[in-house]
Amino acid sequence: MPEHTPTLAVEDLRTVFRSKAGDVAAVDGVSFSVDRGEVLGLVGESGSGKSVTGFSIIGLVDPPGRVAGGRVLYKGRDLAGLSEARMRALRGREIAMIFQDPMMTLNPVLRIDTQMIEAIRAHERVSEKAARARCRDALGRVGIPAPDERLTAYPHQFSGGMRQRVAIAIALLNAPDLIIADEPTTALDVTVQAQILYEVQALCRDTGTALIWITHDLAVVAGLADRIAVMYAGKVVETGSTDQVLDHPMHPYTHGLIGSVPSENRRGQRLSQIPGMTPSPLALPSGCAFRTRCPRADAACRQPPDMVERVPGHAARCFHPHLTGEAVEVPA
């Protein structure tokens, strides 16, 4: 059997932003991989560096930010070494991205057909007519009724949910092998959210597309992702299969996240919360960045912990992990 190459392998990625106080790392040594047809949930609070990770992969980190280290291996090829022209050719064709706010991702003054057809013709020499037919099919696939008429409409004539479907249709146009979805359902109604999740999941399964789903919402990834990577302050603090991470979280931070989600079987009890706030990347605590908010922290946590795989496929960056066997207890 030949050596297995995942669709995307991120190794020790480091993305920094220049500031008056020197370079600040928004993403600091992040590693993970996604396979063909696999859905990876990248979970974290606002400011944990998950969106910047997405932009780093696709090469759209704008100054003052820059990718300062690590490797992004797409099918074994390092994207960091690619010229801007080669990177452009890859974007949208092999790696597509869906953004958070559907009200902002479509250009308000261009018609839908213009914005879809250009996405095809940036990568292929096809006639306007053939491109239009593909756009119509793509709109139909994401559940937009009367796609022929909708093609000539402007974005403001669509609802938020419909616009996100259009954005997803655009991402799917060139049948990419990897889609990075940056909180694409956060701005939508719960019912629309469920529909879109279902559709995206089905599409990835059918086409074998690898999907990175960036979110802060554990409930969303619970039903969607095969594996989860939890990010905190620019680092991945826990990875594992969805069941492993959600049912037996090791890292106290993951623990806290799960405890703060309202749940059916804890009805009536007070929700727990993680004390304190996400630290500013300008003033991270030394050692483990979570130690100032962590109930288990002690002197050992002043040293930076390493990622340790304590259960096969399930790793955490912590000196005092909750190990399997311990029930998920919710602090009062």
Added chain:
Amino acid sequence: MLVYFIRRLTQSVVVVFLMAAIVFLGVYAIGNPIDVLINPEADQAERAAAIARLGLDKPLWEQFGIFLGNALQGDLGTSFVHGTSALTLILDRFPATFELAVAAMLMAILVGIPLGVIAGLYPDRAVGRIIMGGSILGFSLPTFWVGLMLIMVFAVFLGWLPAAGRGDTVDLAGVPVSFLTWDGLSHLFLPALNLALFKTSLVIRLARAGTREVMLQDYIKFARAKGLTKRRVVGVHVMKNIMIPVVTVLGLELGSVIAFAVVTETVFAWPGIGKLLIDSIGNLDRPVVVAYLMLTVFLFIVINFAVDVLYSILDPRVRLSDTKG
């Protein structure tokens, strides 16, 4: 849309009427044309006859009433000096000014938009700073001085371009134009450049501000994530968005360029309406001044209206929302 039209039309009528009153009174206040027009050695009888002939013996409100009545029939009065219809005088010179204004606007757009976009894309690089520095000069240098400098350099020292007049004209649909002959074009270039300088600076600033704002939008990042070339992102996605403020302001500016090309026309002896206005003010030729200002008001109203229509073409979101409320 019909309601919108009617409301705009009503507003316009009110504006025209108010403007007529203000202009008429204002011109009345600046001096008595009889002192300028009549030979100082004329006797009382001749003087009285002249005053009666010009209708200046009637009370002011009656003069205004007569003026309004005539204006409604398209007659804005007869020039005291030339003895011909003031409107005809102005319309005869209008093509020259219009040609100059359009040439200046074209220069401002063709030079200003690319420079502004470049300055907006690279605000921290030397090229962006140089463009912005240049636009400050364009804003601050007085038009008459720049005009004189242009004449000195290009007409006197270098001798490349003529300093005054319109040059050879050819008739285009019965209207004499300069831009179709080499000689006319060479006469047109310097005054148009002079007039364009301020507008170019304005366009640069508008285009730069627009570009900087649009470049930060998610839809630009999304367009880049689609793998579009930079050329396409800037040329289509950015450009179409920044055209909205640029067209609005330029539309309004076209009116002011036509109406207030006075300085440039005077410096370059361009035979347009600006020069006619200056001469008429000098001669206290009231009907011409009034007719000029009335035409200017009319021009602004028409242009404002055209801008609104154009705006709705550029920005699809305006189309629906403007019909109500």
